[in-house]
Amino acid sequence: MSALSERYIYADNAATTPLSPAALEAMMPYLTSEFGNPGGIHRVAKAAANALADARARTAAQLGAKPHELYYTSGGSESDNWVVWGAVQRYHDLYGADAPVRVITSAIEHHAVLHTCRALGSAQAEITYLPVDAQGHVHVEDLEHALEEARAASLAAGVDAPGAALVSIMLANNEVGTIQDVPALAAVAHSHGVPFHTDAVQAVGHIPVNVDDLNVDALSLSGHKFHGPRGIGALYLREGFSIPPFIEGGGQERGERAGTENVAGAVGMAAALEEAHEGLADRMARVGALRDQLVEHVLATVDDVRYTGDPDPEHRLPSIASFACKNVDGELLVVLLDRAGVAAATGSACSTGSTDPSHVATALGLDDPVWAHGTLRLSLADNVAEEDITELCDRVPRCIKRARLLSTR
Secondary structure, three states, X not given: OOHHHOOOEEOEOOOOOOOOHHHHHHHHHHHOOOOOOOOOOOHXXXXXXXXXXXXXXXXXXHHOOOHHHEEEEXXXXXXXXXXXXXXXHHHHHHHOOOOOOEEEEEOOOOHXXXXXXXXXXXXXXXXXXXXXXOOOOOOHHHHHHHHHHHHHHHHHOOOOOOOEEEEEOOOEOOOOOEEOOHHHHHHHHHHOOOOEEEEOOOOEOOEOOOHHHHOOOEEEEXXXXXXXXXXXXXXXXXXXXXXXXXXXXXXXXXXXXXXXXXXXXXXXXXXXXHHHHOOHHHHHHHHHHHHHHHHHXXXXXXOOEEEOOOOOHHHEOOOXXXXXXXXXXXXXXXXXXXXXXXXOEOOOOHHHOOOOOOHHHHHOOOOOHHHHOOEEEEEOOOOOOHHHHHHHHXXXXXXXXXXXXXXXX
């Protein structure tokens, strides 16, 4: 059997997931007959408004939030952009336009946060990038020190203010799956009077996520990461933590986010999240065990391969297996895997034409090019079967060895 005729295994679920049949079924009326704009006052509009309110309440309930604390967005990137920009604007509103301000984040955040911080520029906010250890964890002590520095800078400028507008640290990393101790980090931020945001895009629907347990003021999520539709996400803003609108226009989302609401997307996301939470603990255990089986086989079969991120299942997303392969071109490896019937991803920035290694790999200490350019992420489906793992155990080592041979010629 040729490689191209083998059963194709989709192992790039951290990038996007297929739409679940339940979500599609829930959406269909709002893509066809129930087409109303929820901003109107006639019966067609009111039916759409009622569906939107129901979807908001159901989604909020899955997160332990109140419905009015949830604002619909186009996805995780918009949610991240909004909270970073909005927190800086909020800070200046509270302490004055000339008050020195900074945003504190980590070196391994998604680009939606990192590029927004870069776009702010030093004229609008200083940015502190916290380091991570070799497993991808932010240390509480580093955050404490950064917050003390921010406060000192503010006082030195004659402003009695916290010095930081926001701490933004992701719940689970999208490349290596490491889960941060968000409750502990949030507690430190709050002890300094600074609000805390977490990008939970990779975590929601895959591990338990409760805003009260996390003790966060803001949280981003995106429907397509847990079998909901693309183009719909949400930003949770705890009651009392208000930021200026990011998109101006009409009065949608209680005046906080203009634009006619995506009713079908909201309904589909609610259905997908409810489905994702059914039997979540059992699914986490099953997927994690199969992931570990794959990891053990790859490490035992191929020389010069490292498992990246936190190996402890308690501190790692159950579906993500990530590796660094010595003397391997990661982009070439993904192409070879595709030809062998496996969809995977590399952490290198090949999609932008850059030859630079992944910023996550570099932050984890993989700064030697012979390792940093050979990153591989396999993100398993919720319904991954043992047969899939058997096939991956065969195809992945073969492709790593072939990629190394071709990369070193």
